[in-house]
Amino acid sequence: MTSAPYMLGELRADGTAMLDPEQARDVGRWRNIERERLIKVRWSLAAEYRSDQSAIIAQRLEQIVASSGVAAPMVRIYWPIGAEPDLRPWMRTLSLAGVSVALPVAVAAAQPLTFHEWRPECRMARGLWSIPYPADGNVKPTSPVADRLKMPIGFMLSNVCIQ
Numbered sequence: 001m002t003s004a005p006y007m008l009g010e011l012r013a014d015g016t017a018m019l020d021p022e023q024a025r026d027v028g029r030w031r032n033i034e035r036e037r038l039i040k041v042r043w044s045l046a047a048e049y050r051s052d053q054s055a056i057i058a059q060r061l062e063q064i065v066a067s068s069g070v071a072a073p074m075v076r077i078y079w080p081i082g083a084e085p086d087l088r089p090w091m092r093t094l095s096l097a098g099v100s101v102a103l104p105v106a107v108a109a110a111q112p113l114t115f116h117e118w119r120p121e122c123r124m125a126r127g128l129w130s131i132p133y134p135a136d137g138n139v140k141p142t143s144p145v146a147d148r149l150k151m152p153i154g155f156m157l158s159n160v161c162i163q
Contacts, residue, residue, distance in 0.1 A: 039082065039083070042082070042083035042084070043082065043083045045083070050083055050085070050086075051086070053085065054085040054086045054087060054089075055089075057085050057087065058087055058089065058093075061087070061090065062093075065094070065099070072099075072100070073099055073100070074099070074102055074139065075091075075094055075099060075101050075102070076102045076103075077091055077101060077102070077103060077118075078103070078104060079103055079131055079132055079133065081129075081131065091118060092120050095118065095119050096120065100117055100139065101117065101118045102115040102116065102117055102118065102139050103116055103118045103132075103133050103134055104133070105127055105133045105134075105138075106127050106128040106129075106131065107127045107128055108128060109128060114138060115138070115139050115140075116133055116135075116136065116137045116138055116139065117134060117137035117138075117139045118133075118134045118137075119134075119137075122134045122136070122137070123135040123136060
């Protein structure tokens, strides 16, 4: 868990947050409502606009990879679901350029993610919520150089990591 130093007084000795149950319930409700609202907003955008925004996101991420200073980067990317940004064309470009691309593998709720290397034409399987992932190629990610990128039109890519 990472928190700003000014929040240290809000943590127990073991590093867990000191939230009262009512506050935790309220935050959980708000997050669910906000998530649903944002999904509806994304779906209300024209497909061409979403595609253009995905291209802008990919261009910005390409700049970050290029300036990361990492000699042999591994880029971890989520597979797009619904109206989320679709970075699959960029994934293909990266892979063909020799960059390792990894997708998360979620096979059960509340379990740690693992990552498998993705390549164009690799064999895919379906995990939790039927999300595709590479069937082979388990990889061990190292520390991220870039994480939690705020993107155009309010998209948050919480696990596009360049390492």
